[in-house]
Amino acid sequence: MKQIRLALALTLGAVIMPAAAVAQGIPVAPMEAPPQTGAIPLGTGAIPDMPAESWFTLAGRSTVRNVSTATLLPVLPDKAKATGAAVVIAPGGGFIMESMEAEAMKPARWFADHGIAAFVLKYRLDPTPAGMDAFRSAALARFAAAAAMGAKGGADIAAPAAALADAQAAMRLVRARARQWNVDPGRVAYMGFSAGAIMGTDLVKAAAPGTMPDLFAAIYPNMAATTVTENAPPLFVAVASDDELFGKQGYALPESWRRAGRPVELHVYEHGGHGFGFDGKPGTTSAGWNAALLGWLRAHGWLTR
Incomplete structure (x- = not known):
């Protein structure tokens, strides 16, 4: 299948891109980088000629762009409540930014509250202009291209090589330090939102040693068909039928799992759009979708020792 990366413009919480958010009157503002105490460099290298890492808020939610070096938090x-299970969380943002609160830290705290060790992956990104105005223009152009792609039904999408390498390094690190974190190396899940979900699909497809998730939760992912290995993990998919990017693709991603004889669970919400975040979009059927995720985790034993 044809692979498309530069046309991507994926999620940021309740809206898709900052540029689109600005056009809708949702506030976007620079912010100081928050403390990242305990973040572990993954040692996967740096992106050459990357502008300085920049944090901003989108409707009050912390977001980062121009990430040159990857970390795991x-x-x-x-x-007393730890179950021994773990999850690596990769936020979305079209590979030009990452929604660090709505799609990373918020679900990480939720997992920890349920006894699951969470590890937030801040992966390397494509460079964007240093100035906020230029960044907004670039983001809007990418959003328009992605929306046009989605209207045509989309295609297979590959994560950038750097981002995939970061996801693989994160899975290996959690397993390598499993004893330190009281984690069972055979119970390490991966959850990705949008761009992060694309990385998860590529993790499964690549099937590199030590990197295969034991469970895979794909939240509003690209829904195109993919290669599914015989040892692919159980898959959970949550998506809205009115998703602006992937809503016209059908359900080939979970169908790929089903055809391969691998476990799959699919939740399609009538309304929610693309980027409904961890709690879902208020006032739509996507609200509270994480209750379904909780049930799936329980069914697979992730909530018990």
């Missing part, structure tokens, strides 16, 4: 449960 542990968010660990209280030892």
Whole structure:
């Protein structure tokens, strides 16, 4: 299948891109980089000629762009409730930004509250202009291209090589330090939102040693068909039927799992659009979708020791 990367413009919480958000009157503003105490460099290298890492808020939610070096931030449960299960979380943002609150830290805290060790992946990104105005223009152009792609039904989409390498390094690191974090190396899940979900699909497709998730939750992912290996993990998909980017693709991604004889669970919400975030979009049927995720985790034993 034809692979398309530069046309991507994926999620940022309740809206798709900052440029689109600005056009809708949703506030976007620079912010100081928050403390990232405990973040572990993944050692996968740096993006050459990358402008300085820049943080901003989108409707009050922290977001980052121009990430040159990847890190992994542990968010660990209280030892009394720890189940031994773990999850690597990769936020979305079209590979030019990452929604660090709505699609990373918020679900990480939720997992930890349920006894699951969470690890937030801040992966390397494509460079964007240093100035906010130029960035907005670039983001809007990418959003328009992605919306046009989605209207045509889309195509197979590959994660950038750097981002995929970061996801693979994150999976290996969690397993390598499993004893330190009281984690079972055979119970390491991966959850990705939009661009992060595309990385997860590529993790499964690549099937590199030590990197295959034991569970894979894909939240509003690209829905195109993919190669599914015989040891592919159980798949959970949550998507809205009115998704502006992937809503016209059908359901070939979960169908690929089904045809390969691998476990799959699909939740399609009538309304929610693309980027409904961890809690879903208020006032739509996507609200509270994570209750379904909780049930799926429970069914696979992720909530018990």
